[in-house]
Amino acid sequence: MSHSKEVGTSLNEREINDLEARFPELSSLAFSAAAKRSLEAGQSITLTINNQIVRISPDGHQSVVKTIPRRVPVEAGSKIRIQ
Numbered sequence: 519m520s521h522s523k524e525v526g527t528s529l530n531e532r533e534i535n536d537l538e539a540r541f542p543e544l545s546s547l548a549f550s551a552a553a554k555r556s557l558e559a560g561q562s563i564t565l566t567i568n569n570q571i572v573r574i575s576p577d578g579h580q581s582v583v584k585t586i587p588r589r590v591p592v593e594a595g596s597k598i599r600i601q
Contacts, residue, residue, distance in 0.1 A: 569586055
């Protein structure tokens with residue numbers, strides 16, 4: 519399936535579902551590629567690993583910036599009210 523559409527045409531429900539199903543995989547690949555480019559350019563990256571915010575330097579050194587609370591599991595489709 520082509521990922522480009524002509525201006526003025528819309529995606530059908532199946533095409534939307536197919537793209538949405540691929541989103542986690544594609545976003546993971548994009549994140550990994552961006553992190554690699556940043557490290558290769560001599561910049562540090564910051565991400566979460568096991569409930570910690572971790573800075574990774576281009577030489578591979580990891581330092582914990584902060585420990586954060588565990589994620590709260592949420593069932594898909596549930597509604598949460600945030601005040």
